[in-house]
Amino acid sequence: MQIKIDSDSGFCFGVTGAIKKAEEELKKGELYCLGDIVHNGLEVERLSRLGLQTINYEEFAQLHNVRVLLRAHGEPPATYLTAKQNDIDIIDASCPVVKRLQERIRKAYLANTNAQIVLFGKPGHAEVIGLQGQTDNTAIVIEKIEEREKIDFEKDIYLFSQTTKSVEQFMSLVHLISEQPNVKSGKIHFLWHDTICRNVAGRVNKLKQFAKENDVIVFVGGNKSSNAKVLFDNCLQVNPRSYFVADYDVLTAEWLQENNISLTDTIGICGATSTPHWLMEKCKERLENIKETK
Numbered sequence: 001m002q003i004k005i006d007s008d009s010g011f012c013f014g015v016t017g018a019i020k021k022a023e024e025e026l027k028k029g030e031l032y033c034l035g036d037i038v039h040n041g042l043e044v045e046r047l048s049r050l051g052l053q054t055i056n057y058e059e060f061a062q063l064h065n066v067r068v069l070l071r072a073h074g075e076p077p078a079t080y081l082t083a084k085q086n087d088i089d090i091i092d093a094s095c096p097v098v099k100r101l102q103e104r105i106r107k108a109y110l111a112n113t114n115a116q117i118v119l120f121g122k123p124g125h126a127e128v129i130g131l132q133g134q135t136d137n138t139a140i141v142i143e144k145i146e147e148r149e150k151i152d153f154e155k156d157i158y159l160f161s162q163t164t165k166s167v168e169q170f171m172s173l174v175h176l177i178s179e180q181p182n183v184k185s186g187k188i189h190f191l192w193h194d195t196i197c198r199n200v201a202g203r204v205n206k207l208k209q210f211a212k213e214n215d216v217i218v219f220v221g222g223n224k225s226s227n228a229k230v231l232f233d234n235c236l237q238v239n240p241r242s243y244f245v246a247d248y249d250v251l252t253a254e255w256l257q258e259n260n261i262s263l264t265d266t267i268g269i270c271g272a273t274s275t276p277h278w279l280m281e282k283c284k285e286r287l288e289n290i291k292e293t294k
């Protein structure tokens with residue numbers, strides 16, 4: 001059983017930046033974080049041991065004169081307004097890529113208030129909430145192309161994407177909208193912007209290659225991470241022996257047996273942009289220990 005970790009997996013620069021900022025700011029004193037800093041429960045726990053206090057929106061609204069870190073996903077304008085009203089010192093760790101996307105959406109919204117802003121993304125996802133906020137929450141959110149009936153094909157359409165969506169699915173949506181009679185005839189304007197972060201999209205091909213090169217894939221990701229789901233699906237497409245694990249403790253001799261994984265298999269460990277490297281290392285260590293006791 002050969003075990004290796006994918007060198008291209010792990011935190012993207014947006015998440016790395018937010019965590020680094022949290023670690024630095026924690027040295028200066030009490031620090032809150034609005035929502036989980038990353039969609040990985042074990043990393044949240046690690047930072048909580050360092051003192052980072054995760055709060056929800058209700059708790060945030062009750063706080064005054066404290067320091068609150070905003071995570072890489074970004075926040076809607078309402079969050080900054082609350083902070084101002086409550087004298088909260090914001091430590092803004094929003095990813096610069098998300099910030100730029102927020103600005104583009106705001107600009108498009110203000111430029112043509114009759115157009116529909118359509119966001120290809122997951123409803124309720126923190127980044128999507130931040131993006132919707134740029135349109136005073138009027139943007140239409142579409143998670144799957146089957147939801148196209150949410151769009152009014154009598155009005156202009158400006159389409160953007162959440163940064164972690166699949167490029168393939170986004171392009172299918174673009175194609176579908178382009179084929180609508182009113183779009184084809186030019187009766188309505190359709191402007192689309194591929195705003196998928198290449199830090200994620202660029203990983204897909206490399207990850208697929210990695211998944212093909214190994215007999216078995218152990219994909220390590222948080223259950224709440226949409227990026228993890230997208231990347232895991234890509235592994236599954238090319239390697240049906242791909243398994244999603246949230247923690248290393250599920251990796252036992254019984255688990256290997258249940259999944260018909262033998263000592264002759266090569267195992268590739270990989271993860272999402274929210275998967276800490278130390279967690280993939282722990283998975284590797286765990287599998288190596290099982291191997292040694294066999």
Ligand code: SF4
Pocket residue numbers: 012013014015072073095096097098163164197198199200273
């Ligand atoms: S995936 Fe891209 S946009 Fe999202 S936090 Fe990471 S670097 Fe920023």
